[in-house]
Amino acid sequence: MEDDFKSLKVMxxxxxKTIRRTAETLLKKVGCTVxxxxxxxxxxxxxxxxxxxxxxxxxxxxRLDGYQTCALIKNNSAFxxxxxxxxxxxxGLFDKAKGRIVGSDQYLTKPFSKEELLGAIRAHVNTSSSASANA
Incomplete structure (x- = not known):
């Protein structure tokens, strides 16, 4: 059910540029705002x-790598x-461990597939509208 992704905003x-464009194309196809x-x-x-x-x-x-960026996001109470x-x-195991330390929720290896991308969203964002009423 692709409509699960309609109201989602993904950064x-x-x-x-290639990775940004690939992810953006995949996500926009299922209705995400990217x-x-x-x-x-x-x-x-x-x-x-x-x-x-x-x-x-x-x-x-x-300038600011992914670990630092993640740490800054997770240290902000709003996010x-x-x-x-x-x-x-x-x-690498080291990268995954370091990602966990700074608070990341999952680790995907590039190149990622559409399934991996959408699977990660499904795993971490409440995509079903019926369930969000109980959240």
Missing amino acids: VIDDS VTATDGFDALAKIADTQPNIIFVDIMMP KSTPVIMLSSKD
């Missing part, structure tokens, strides 16, 4: 205005409950 933070950011600073400037339901953040970025999914081209 994708990645310095790679906000993209090129790095952590860009994301932090946009996050308060957009109030995303879930954030995907690349680990390897210039600490917003799920943050780390994206990385490395599938």
